[in-house]
Amino acid sequence: MLGEILENVRERTPLIQNITNYVTANDCANITLACGASPTMSDGEEEAEEMGRLCDGLNINMGTLHPRSVKAMLLAGKSAAGFGRPIVLDPVGAGASTYRRETAEELLREIPFTAIRGNISEIKTISGGRNSSKGVDADAADAVTEENLEKTIALARDFSGRTGAVIAISGAVDIVTDTKNTYIIRNGHPVMAKITGCGCMLSSLTAAYLAANPDRKLEAVAAAVITMGLCGEKAYEKMTEENSGNAGCRNHLIDEVYKLTGRELERGAKYELR
């Protein structure tokens, strides 16, 4: 099933509109191409409605927010929603400033997101109004561990119930849930925290997987999360083999997504479904 989800992306080559930050935009475009989809990356409000209509899926990433890009997000989001396109929210650094928290709240009020993906600090902030993270990384105190796993799943399910979105929480253990079923995913490698944009790239992948698999939302998000984790593991192996660092590993990560087959995704997946 996971493999089929990836194969559908390659076969259907959905057009994914990314309104995203200028830090990781290039990697987001290349990973979108790597998985088989086709990226557009504009953030102009002048064309946001048209882009929301034309695309097969929309990814909204709050990495480098401006009033102008927020307008584009709202216009594209409403337009894409009107045409039934899947829409992903990546609330980057939602707890790092008042502006980010308030923007996330506005986006959540105005746009019916299909999936919301962030680290645990970001999801805690936007699900409960709490504001304590430092920068764009998750607070160490927030890390998802085996100990607080049940509590985190409960939080994510509750947030899914209130938003209607599939919730994906990234970390050492990844959680992907709707109100009924939960994937607990143990793919990935700590080196990924040393590569800028792993979260952003995953959100682009998520939009692509959803756009090619509109009837299997939870599975599509889970397959994207597993793809990223599995390719992170493979990239780490290649990095140690050739004695490279985080820049090399970033390239390998995108390369591994490019080469990944449906069968390899099935075989490499480490998850539990509840």
Added chain:
Amino acid sequence: MLGEILENVRERTPLIQNITNYVTANDCANITLACGASPTMSDGEEEAEEMGRLCDGLNINMGTLHPRSVKAMLLAGKSAAGFGRPIVLDPVGAGASTYRRETAEELLREIPFTAIRGNISEIKTISGGRNSSKGVDADAADAVTEENLEKTIALARDFSGRTGAVIAISGAVDIVTDTKNTYIIRNGHPVMAKITGCGCMLSSLTAAYLAANPDRKLEAVAAAVITMGLCGEKAYEKMTEENSGNAGCRNHLIDEVYKLTGRELERGAKYELR
């Protein structure tokens, strides 16, 4: 002759001002350095006139359009034209939105471009006002094939006659033409469609080649197109050797431009001149 054109870039190190998008700006800067030129990348209207005057060549890329960057394009374009600098237009995704099509039309009215480079959908849109492409890639229905080659050359020649610019159409077969002569180029590899920014990088190269060879416009544009295609072939070989993907291939592509000699360019070129 092709080799000499590249060697002139290396010898004269022209300063190329790029008003471009935030997705591929880094790759455009690095490929400009790789071919021997020196890039500046600002898009502020506050300095656009000065930059247009100071540079040896200007590249205008519509990848992530804003009203602010459009103002910079117009100011820099008029300034560069007043000083006789070559100016390249890359009408990225011109057919993807009304805003893009109208901006392309405004730029074409106001700036005497030396060269216009795009895929066939982009060139069709801006040469005839048609608006049918999806996103930033060429429509499959538009692909330049051996069958429609003559018709496409006629379209490009006509557009060259109306604009005074050398027209370059990128695709499986590349066409570079003015009103009199046409290069039909068969370098390149399909993997290049999986690397974001290949078109953008080629437009930066084109501005560099033109700036260092102002008296051989058609040949300079053809040499840039051949350089990109040939280095794409070499990058693909390296990619398959080391079993990498599109991110690795992007790095190899820039690396191959960095290492390319005039002699290799001559030897590897696959074209027909009519």
Added chain:
Amino acid sequence: MLGEILENVRERTPLIQNITNYVTANDCANITLACGASPTMSDGEEEAEEMGRLCDGLNINMGTLHPRSVKAMLLAGKSAAGFGRPIVLDPVGAGASTYRRETAEELLREIPFTAIRGNISEIKTISGGRNSSKGVDADAADAVTEENLEKTIALARDFSGRTGAVIAISGAVDIVTDTKNTYIIRNGHPVMAKITGCGCMLSSLTAAYLAANPDRKLEAVAAAVITMGLCGEKAYEKMTEENSGNAGCRNHLIDEVYKLTGRELERGAKYELR
């Protein structure tokens, strides 16, 4: 001592706020992670004050200036200064336009910088109001050589006296000085001039090293400059071994920072302290 400075970055993982350009932002984020710090990259004026307060160090880079980002620079700079955070200025292309020179002057008037890092043309421009550089690279006529070394040191010391900042001048020979002591550094490789963003990346490193070593400002800046030069040498070796070009070398450079140990930094450093 140099080694300890790097180890402090890895141990203290300072949060570095970068208000920087869209060309090299990704490389700046990845090199910040590579040295052990944690980057944030926002340039929104709406959150600039909060970001200036939250961060452990601030890096202001003038690469792609806009009135909006200048406002963010001023707000974040004053806020960071009020909380005693170290602040780095990278006056990219300060001599390339009136707007850049005037912005540099305004930033220098309003913000008490801890360190100012640029090439010799940039430092000459902002220290004396001269405006003669072409683009963002140093004028050949300006190059720091063994012949004009003493004069350049005198200029940098004088500028340090007037600003209270550590001054770092990058070139074939690097100079790092306050009013009393001067590091003359001979690490580095000419290929670094062919990689876009080496200066930008160094400024991000400098902010990270300063944030983790607030009581040893001169040494922290010198250690950052030596790190960059030494990793450039190592990257060049790897580039020639695998026959790659400037894109490959850029990746190796970040990778080498990622792998560098305090001991290697000590052993590889080539400098004279006066």
